[in-house]
Every structure is written in C-alpha cells, then in structure tokens.
Amino acid sequence: MEITRGRAVVEATVVEIIARLPLRSIARFKSVCKQWRSLIESSYFRCLFVSLHRNSSSSWSLMFGADYPHPITEAIGFHGCDTWDLPKSLGSYIIPFRLYPNLPTSRYFYVASSNGLIWINAFFNRTENLAYSYKSFVGNPVLQQWVEIPPPPEQSVATGLVTRVENGVVSGFKVVRTVDTGRKMERFMGMYVWRVCVYSSETGLWSFKRLLSSHPVKYTGSYPPVNLNGTLYLRERGLDHPTDEAGFLVAHDFYGPEDDDQCRVIPLLVPDNKHVRRCLTTSGGDVIYIETLHRRLKIWRLNNNFESGECWQLSREEIDMASVGFDVDCFPMAMNPFDTDIVYLWSQQHECLVSGDLRKQEFIVHQESENWSDSGGSWRINTYNSKGYVEDNRNVTRVIMLSQFVLQRWMDSVPRPPN
Structure with a gap:
C-alpha cells in the first residue's frame, strides 16, 4: 500500500x-x-x-494573403513565449516543406489558417494545358503533421479554412472553396446563391453546399477572409457603386446546423472621406474593424446579437494620434489576437510599424530593428514587405485584411480523416 x-x-x-x-x-x-x-x-x-500558462500568450503571426508579395510571407511574428518557446517565427516552420524538400519555395502558397492549422498549396510541373498541377495540405508546421486534401470535384477558388474546437482541442477542420460560376450570378427565391464545395476531415470527402445571401458573393481569392469560431467573413463590394463605397461582409458558420443555408450580410461602416484607412481583423474572440482618419483612431467590435439593429459598436473612445506623437495618418494593420488593448499600425511618417497600447495610450515606433524581445517573448517585423503591402492598398475601397496564423495554447494532433 x-x-x-x-x-x-x-x-x-x-x-x-x-x-x-x-x-x-x-x-x-x-x-x-x-x-x-x-x-x-x-x-x-x-x-x-x-x-x-494562462498568463502567457501563444505564438502567432500575421500573414500576407494569396501570393503577395511572396507566396509565404509574414508581416508580424511573435514567438519565444512560455507556452511554446519557439526559437523562430511560425512562418519559418512552413518552408522548407518536409514532404517535398526539393521543391522551390516559390511553388508554395499560403492560403488560410484556423486555430493553429494552416492550408498551403504546393505547385508542381505544368500540365498539357499549361496550368500547374498542385496538391493541397492542411497541417501544423511546428509539429510537422500534414493531411493531403484530395482535388475538389469542380473548378473552384480556394476560400477559407474553419475548425471545430471541443474542450479546447481542435477535433476537425473544413476546407472551403467557392465554385467558379463565371460572371453568371444564380438567384433563388429572390436571394443570391453562393455555391461552395466543402472538404471535411471527419468524412474525408467533398460535399456541395448552396448558400443563400441577400448580397452577391464574387470571391476571387485576392484577400483572406476573416475567420472566427467556424465562421468565414468575406468582404464583398457594394452593388450600386462597386468601386467607391464601404462594402459588406458575407458571413456563414460552416459548423452550424446542417440545414442552415442562410448567410448573414453585414454592412461595413461607410467612409465619409477619401483619406480614411481601414482594416478588418479579430482579437479576443471578436471581429474588429479599425479606422484611421485625420490622426483619429477608432475601433469597432462586431455585435454578435443578430437581433440588434447596430452591427458595429465602438469598443472604446477614439484616440487623437497627434496627442501621442503622430502628425500624419497611420494605416491600421491588425490587433493582437489575444490582447484587445494592442493595435498595430503602419506609420507613413516613420515608414515603419507602430505598436500601440490603447489602455495606456502608449505607442512605440519600431524603426530600425526588425527583431526585438520583451518580457512576453520575441518579435519579428517584416518592414520592407509591409511597406509595399500598405502602399498597394492605399485606395479607399480597400480594406487591409491580414491572415492570422495563431497556435493553440495546447499541442493538438492534426485531425485525420477516417480513410
């Protein structure tokens, strides 16, 4: 005994x-x-x-979507924290890709991420019709666990990745692709039809889903959708003035009830000035909309109460950037995925990244060094590519949408299909 x-x-x-x-x-x-x-x-x-480890953040990166400016590139990376203690940023674990170590890095493309899993495409030789053959993978590059996704049943555009989380563990994922219908917009019962094909890790199969929306979905894959709690938020332009107005978010919960075919259409705030700068991101479990105009910084949180008339709620009083040392407009880039008090901006005045503590109203200019450490961990800033990205998104119709690649606070194995 x-x-x-x-x-x-x-x-x-x-x-x-x-x-x-x-x-x-x-x-x-x-x-x-x-x-x-x-x-x-x-x-x-x-x-x-x-x-x-509840007081320690997890490792995360803000990734450029699609093929800009390089196939797989980070804007901001945080690592070295107590939770994971990674010696380098998350993007560094993607390439070289161990399954095909001899494939040039220019043939890999970051597509999407959700709860520590990422979706990448690997392009190989050209086929007879001069198109590249490719394979898709979903996995965790830190654990080096990957699941190959079979080819979709129809020509479609890579759209997003969503996950199911149960008791803090990722138990499944879905790959979402928008079916290419050309210029034709299908209508049903007065609603626009958004046709998608969805691959589920729980079945290992593709399925079709016809979703109904009061606003047309013309997703082209040129930017990453916002992804939160199984829901994708796609930014779509307006109907009346497609080149000069706020636009909408079209949202659908891909882990909602099977018979749910309705999309939520969320109008974005209408910019009242051509010099406004905007971004969409997530932080602390909320969808966040950030706007800067004439040195004024405003931050809204998406209201998840569908019955409420107000879609967006100011999360705090606006901040006069001139009072904290900034004389020209800053471009909002994102918020810290875990800390709703931390915002990241691009300063035209200093041509560098600025991190701001909204609670203390303290802003730090990260001018010379692209790497620094603090009590929480280590940071890496991609100054050169961030500058190019912001300059290419200066138009008022653009909304900066960087993709968040955030590791879970626990070491989940990648869910695998039954076959």
Whole structure:
C-alpha cells in the first residue's frame, strides 16, 4: 500500500514539473514511454498545462494573403513565449516543406489558417494545358503533421479554412472553396446563391453546399477572409457603386446546423472621406474593424446579437494620434489576437510599424530593428514587405485584411480523416 502511494506521489510530482515546461519540450517527453505519452495526452494534463500558462500568450503571426508579395510571407511574428518557446517565427516552420524538400519555395502558397492549422498549396510541373498541377495540405508546421486534401470535384477558388474546437482541442477542420460560376450570378427565391464545395476531415470527402445571401458573393481569392469560431467573413463590394463605397461582409458558420443555408450580410461602416484607412481583423474572440482618419483612431467590435439593429459598436473612445506623437495618418494593420488593448499600425511618417497600447495610450515606433524581445517573448517585423503591402492598398475601397496564423495554447494532433 505504501509503495502504491509512493508511486502516486512521484507521478503527481512529475506531472507538476512537466506541465510547467513549454510545449516544444513536452513534445519530446511524449516519446519517452507509453505511460508518459498517455499521461501527457490526458485531459487532466491539458487542463493543468493551460491553467499554469494562462498568463502567457501563444505564438502567432500575421500573414500576407494569396501570393503577395511572396507566396509565404509574414508581416508580424511573435514567438519565444512560455507556452511554446519557439526559437523562430511560425512562418519559418512552413518552408522548407518536409514532404517535398526539393521543391522551390516559390511553388508554395499560403492560403488560410484556423486555430493553429494552416492550408498551403504546393505547385508542381505544368500540365498539357499549361496550368500547374498542385496538391493541397492542411497541417501544423511546428509539429510537422500534414493531411493531403484530395482535388475538389469542380473548378473552384480556394476560400477559407474553419475548425471545430471541443474542450479546447481542435477535433476537425473544413476546407472551403467557392465554385467558379463565371460572371453568371444564380438567384433563388429572390436571394443570391453562393455555391461552395466543402472538404471535411471527419468524412474525408467533398460535399456541395448552396448558400443563400441577400448580397452577391464574387470571391476571387485576392484577400483572406476573416475567420472566427467556424465562421468565414468575406468582404464583398457594394452593388450600386462597386468601386467607391464601404462594402459588406458575407458571413456563414460552416459548423452550424446542417440545414442552415442562410448567410448573414453585414454592412461595413461607410467612409465619409477619401483619406480614411481601414482594416478588418479579430482579437479576443471578436471581429474588429479599425479606422484611421485625420490622426483619429477608432475601433469597432462586431455585435454578435443578430437581433440588434447596430452591427458595429465602438469598443472604446477614439484616440487623437497627434496627442501621442503622430502628425500624419497611420494605416491600421491588425490587433493582437489575444490582447484587445494592442493595435498595430503602419506609420507613413516613420515608414515603419507602430505598436500601440490603447489602455495606456502608449505607442512605440519600431524603426530600425526588425527583431526585438520583451518580457512576453520575441518579435519579428517584416518592414520592407509591409511597406509595399500598405502602399498597394492605399485606395479607399480597400480594406487591409491580414491572415492570422495563431497556435493553440495546447499541442493538438492534426485531425485525420477516417480513410
């Protein structure tokens, strides 16, 4: 009896010690023996780890969408935190791609991300019709776990990646592609039809879904949609003035009820000046809209109460940027995925990134160095490509939408289809 009690004490002590280590170290302990692997993969250990690391952020990056300016490029990267203790930024783990190490880096394209999983396309040789053959993969580049996605059943545009999270663990994912209908817009019962094909990790199969929207969806893949809690938010231009007005978000929950074919159409705030600068992002579990105009910074949060008449709510009082040392307009780029008090801007005046603490109203200009560290972890700023991206999105009709690649606070294995 004393021996059994002694073993229990030792095991509990080991658990307490391991749970205080970063996930990169814990991953190695899983291979020590079956007993440790079973222990580390238990729900008890996961809850203990999350509790002990609740004050530490996870690693994340803001990625440029599509092929701009290079196939896989970060704008901002945060790593080295206590949760994962990564020695380099997340984008550095994508390339070289271990499944095809000899394929040139220019043949890989970042498509989307959701809860630590990313979707990338690898392009190979040209086919007879001069189009490139390619393969799609969803996985976790840090754990180097990948699932190959079979070709879609119809010609379609890569749109987004959504995930199902249960008890803090990613239990499934869906790949969403918009079916290419050319210029023809299908109508049904007075609504516009958005046809998508959806691949599910739970079945390993593609399926078709016809979604109804009061606003047409003409997604071309030129920018990443906002992704939150299984819902994709696609930015679409207006009907009456497609080149000079606010536009809309068309949203659908791909993990909602199977018979739900309705999209939510959310009007964006109408800019009242051609010099306004805008971005869409997420932070703290909310969709966030940021606007700068004449040195005034405003931040809105999407109201998730569908019955309310107000779609957007100011999350705080506007900030006069001149009062914190900025004499010309800044371009909003994103917010910290975890901290709703931290915003990232591009300063034309300084030609560099600015991070701002909205609660303290303190703004830091990151001018010379592209890498720095603080008490929370390490940062990497892509100054050159961020400048080019902002300059290419100066038009008022553009809304900056960087893709967030955020690791979970726990080390999930990539969900795999049954086949």
